[in-house]
Amino acid sequence: MVGTFSTDITGLLEAKASETVDLKNGDTYDFTASIVKKTIGNSVVKMLAYNGMIPGPLIKIEQGAEVTLNFTNNTDIDTTIHSHGVRLENKFDGVPGMTQKEVKPGESFTYKIKFPDEGMYWYHPHIREDYAQELGLYGNYLVVPNDPNYWSPVNREVALFVDDILMDDGKIAMFSKASADRTLMGRFGNTLLVNGETNYSLQAKAGEVIRFYITNSANTRTFNISIPGAKMKLVGADGGKYEREIWSDGVILSPSERAIVEVLFANT
Ligand SMILES: [Cu+2]
Structure with a gap:
């Protein structure tokens, strides 16, 4: 139908649950947004996923580390990666028309992201969040503090x-x-x-x-x-x-x- 997005699930892979990915300083990680299918209640519907997962991979990283994300957009909409709350270099902030050009379907963009602050952050598109984030494009960065006693011990x-x-x-x-x-x-x-x-x-x-x-x-x-x-x-x-x-x-x-x-x- 003209004016709306395809909802066809033919041939799509089922979204996986989020997995933890440990990245070290200097690592490069291939990161792809793509179209998947997922069960919501009793329905199987078309959604979007980072590296096949909803939520996207939990990227665990040590405080102060810098990593390279080789991002590819295999979805049906222009997108970017915005690293919410991370104090990063402006050109990697993922704001279309301000810090970078939108990444069109089939295109790639390389993000170099340094994580100066410990804690929990998250990533999501900065274009049409009403559609792309709603359909599954979101994930966490867990930045592990340099101070081993920063958090209380837990199980x-x-x-x-x-x-x-x-x-x-x-x-x-x-x-x-x-x-x-x-x-x-x-x-x-x-x-x-x-x-x-x-x-x-x-x-x-x-x-x-x-x-x-x-x-x-x-x-x-x-x-x-x-x-x-x-x-x-x-x-x-x-x-x-x-x-x-x-x-x-x-x-x-x-x-x-x-x-x-x-x-x-x-x-x-
Ligand atoms: Cu945000």
């Missing part, structure tokens, strides 16, 4: 993306190809997603403490996140660790924000 670390998507009769509601048709590219969804799944689950052992790094990748929805029955401590956010930790029943997270919480699962 496990888990990254979570909270998101929503607008489903309409078993399909993702249509997008205009010409331009974003919502204010500030925000479109409320009617289906909530954690790490791209409608039924995300995680097993915790009794007595386990897990540090969650939570990112809101929704275009406009603010989330109030709590884990009933578990004790939650807010320890950090966009700028890394808080000076003082706060016991909390829940955290409010607006679009693009991160919260870092440590959760004690006293009972399974």
